[in-house]
Amino acid sequence: MGLEQLVACVVEADMDNVEDMIKKELDAGTDPAVILKDGLINGMDVVGEQFESGDFFLPEMLAAALTMKAGVEYLKSHLVGDSNESAGTVIVGTVEGDIHDIGKNLVTMMLEGAGFEVYDVGIDVATEDFVKAVKEKNPQILGLSSLLTNTMPSIKTVIAALKEAGLREQVKIMIGGAPVTQEFADDVGADGYASDAAGAVALARGFMGN
16 A cells, blocks of 8 residues: 555645655554555556546656655665666756756656666756766767757757767667657668657667566
8 A cells, every 4th residue: 555655646746745655654563665566656657647537747757757756765775786777877967058957857757767877967967978978987878958949950960970980879769849749760770769758768678678
């Protein structure tokens, strides 16, 4: 029953009680990895489904993601071999010329909740900084966000720069943002496109074979 309550806690964005519920589970001897997977991640999966079906909107999704993030932070110290638990490494950032970050931040929180190690390189990120981050962090996935039509060409520039640096083959590239489409993703040679944060998590899991 406890984990069902934790799932509900995430879905209802009950920030006040999430840590207490996790503590109760830990005190009862529940495996921290089970709390993460069947409680917090499962809760966010439900939120993603509600968002997809139109029952939830962006404010509810953000609130739930913040609640889940608080739970993950509290649980982190209890996860034995936490670094080994990672579902994969992802770099995310908004491309040069674009300062929007709500969607990117939501994707970051949901990916972290799904067990990914995420490096958010920020907004208005220069092409060379994306290349540098891929070199340094060696991620399996790079997420590029563009919310303005006139910054969409920057996505193509980043992909071209990664090819030039010999790094393109080692990283899966997923893109998103209001004006971005699957057709655009195909045109610029991205590996995938997601229209929202829940889709981005599903895409990342697919890339990692999960």
